[in-house]
Amino acid sequence: GESVGLHLPTLSVQEGDNSIINCAYSNSASDYFIWYKQESGKGPQFIIDIRSNMDKRQGQRVTVLLNKTVKHLSLQIAATQPGDSAVYFCAESYGNNRLAFGKGNQVVVIP
């Protein structure tokens, strides 16, 4: 199939700790991957993206890892802050502009 899914529905993390959010994808032809953050009442907000010719990309406090062998994508958030509490979506694209989203993973930061 061409599904993108998340392993854990909710992740609770202590403020200051690192967070890891995982995502599995099934379409080996996907060549572009992106992470979005969605806060209540808002639209998806771009966090970081990665292309299939890379296996790691770093942003500000965030790192995305891509393992094409096992079709796995992860988002690491360093020093998690209360403002990081949100739903996180991974999405994939395969040769065109259409993004296929996963179901989302709720991150709850405990102060």
Place this chain on the structure above:
Amino acid sequence: EPEVTQTPSHQVTQMGQEVILRCVPISNHLYFYWYRQILGQKVEFLVSFYNNEISEKSEIFDDQFSVERPDGSNFTLKIRSTKLEDSAMYFCASGQVSNQPQHFGDGTRLSIL
């Protein structure tokens, strides 16, 4: 920072009526999209638009739906003869080039009664 803006934020419409959802994409973007998110479900692709025509549409985007870029700034989604199952959040997105990050608006919540 430039952003995608959508109006209205909430639209309530009687079943069978037509509704138009409006979007102003980021000004130098060339690719435009509509997605929807039914409550509790994942975001689903509806349609992409480039160079004044539809470049791709999903199976959801049937004859009930249409898109238009009536001028240099607006991008609209029209839903004719709305059904109860059309109730959802509708997100507009835009991108500068293909396969670059798509930037989303905050959505229009469509409620069909």
